[in-house]
Amino acid sequence: MYNKLINPRNIKKILDEYIVGQNKTKRILSVTIYNHYKKIYYNNILNNKNIDIEKTNILMIGDTGTGKTLFAKTISKILELPFVTVDATVFTESGYVGEDVESILTRLLQVANYDIKLAEIGIIYIDEFDKLSRKSKNPSITRDVSGEGVQQALLKLFEDNYIYISPNVGRKHPEENMIQINTKNILFIVGGTFEGIEQIIKNRLKKNQIGFNKIINIKNKNNILKKLIIKDLQKFGIIPEIIGRLPVITCLDKLTINDYKNILIKPKNSLLKQYKELLKLDNIYIIIKRSFIKIIVKETVKLNIGARGLKNICESFFINISYYYIKENKKKKYIVVNKRKYYKIIKKNK
Numbered sequence: 001m002y003n004k005l006i007n008p009r010n011i012k013k014i015l016d017e018y019i020v021g022q023n024k025t026k027r028i029l030s031v032t033i034y035n036h037y038k039k040i041y042y043n044n045i046l047n048n049k050n051i052d053i054e055k056t057n058i059l060m061i062g063d064t065g066t067g068k069t070l071f072a073k074t075i076s077k078i079l080e081l082p083f084v085t086v087d088a089t090v091f092t093e094s095g096y097v098g099e100d101v102e103s104i105l106t107r108l109l110q111v112a113n114y115d116i117k118l119a120e121i122g123i124i125y126i127d128e129f130d131k132l133s134r135k136s137k138n139p140s141i142t143r144d145v146s147g148e149g150v151q152q153a154l155l156k157l158f159e160d161n162y163i164y165i166s167p168n169v170g171r172k173h174p175e176e177n178m179i180q181i182n183t184k185n186i187l188f189i190v191g192g193t194f195e196g197i198e199q200i201i202k203n204r205l206k207k208n209q210i211g212f213n214k215i216i217n218i219k220n221k222n223n224i225l226k227k228l229i230i231k232d233l234q235k236f237g238i239i240p241e242i243i244g245r246l247p248v249i250t251c252l253d254k255l256t257i258n259d260y261k262n263i264l265i266k267p268k269n270s271l272l273k274q275y276k277e278l279l280k281l282d283n284i285y286i287i288i289k290r291s292f293i294k295i296i297v298k299e300t301v302k303l304n305i306g307a308r309g310l311k312n313i314c315e316s317f318f319i320n321i322s323y324y325y326i327k328e329n330k331k332k333k334y335i336v337v338n339k340r341k342y343y344k345i346i347k348k349n350k
Contacts, residue, residue, distance in 0.1 A: 065306015
């Protein structure tokens with residue numbers, strides 16, 4: 001595995017091929033991932049020296065569509081390791097209606113084709129992690145089974161533990177043969193929008209401001225998140241024990257208009273490249289003009305769902321391109337796609 005592992009700078013170069021911007025997060029993740037898997041490779045050497053390097057789980061904070069899931073998926077591709085992504089909102093504390101957190105490990109094991117050793121060095125991305133926030137400022141007296149309770153249940157996964165899991169996703173059966181998995185080297189990446197944490201940061205900064213000389217620019221969201229500290233996460237409702245198991249915290253930048261434009265055309269697997277290749281299979285060659293890119297970005301910004309909105313807008317257009325221009329004879333056809341063509345096709349569909 002070490003022979004395949006590349007240094008942090010080269011990891012970032014690969015991330016650059018698939019993800020636009022977010023350079024700070026790219027640098028942080030590149031070094032963290034490199035160190036994590038270097039630790040796995042040198043595990044025997046470190047054990048002989050009685051040194052136990054703890055794993056470095058990661059927390060990513062950012063708006064919807066800023067690339068949190070894409071980061072996790074790309075990292076798993078680079079390292080050629082089993083990867084699963086799960087939604088935190090489907091889990092409840094063990095013994096209650098809903099999925100137990102241990103089912104995450106079952107999914108990882110299935111992706112690894114039931115190779116336990118391979119699963120034990122896999123990557124798990126937990127999305128919507130912020131939805132697990134504690135519902136009140138104080139620890140629950142009554143059971144908070146879908147929030148704080150799940151955070152407590154996740155603690156044993158985040159640490160170095162042997163967990164007994166069912167070979168199938170779902171509720172455990174008393175007579176079922178259980179499988180033991182060690183979570184010591186499973187990397188957990190958790191992400192969420194943490195909507196409302198900006199106000200928590202603002203309130204803290206305002207309280208700390210003394211005099212007229214200490215003026216902090218807290219209008220820009222990116223600037224606000226740069227001021228994030230551990231206490232803000234606790235105030236938001238993440239329990240201290242969980243924060244302690246997430247030593248690397250990175251905040252993704254809000255996407256700019258220029259970022260949207262680049263996402264459409266620059267990544268190795270960009271949306272427009274995908275549509276071009278699909279249409280080529282039917283002998284349709286599209287020529288993209290700047291005016292088209294501008295209108296796609298404009299319509300995407302209106303949706304306010306980040307880069308995912310690009311897919312929504314593009315699909316509504318290219319589905320109709322396929323419908324109206326794909327013919328049985330499949331003669332070679334060139335189509336210039338611009339602002340006028342976009343509105344003409346969309347209007348025709350309506």
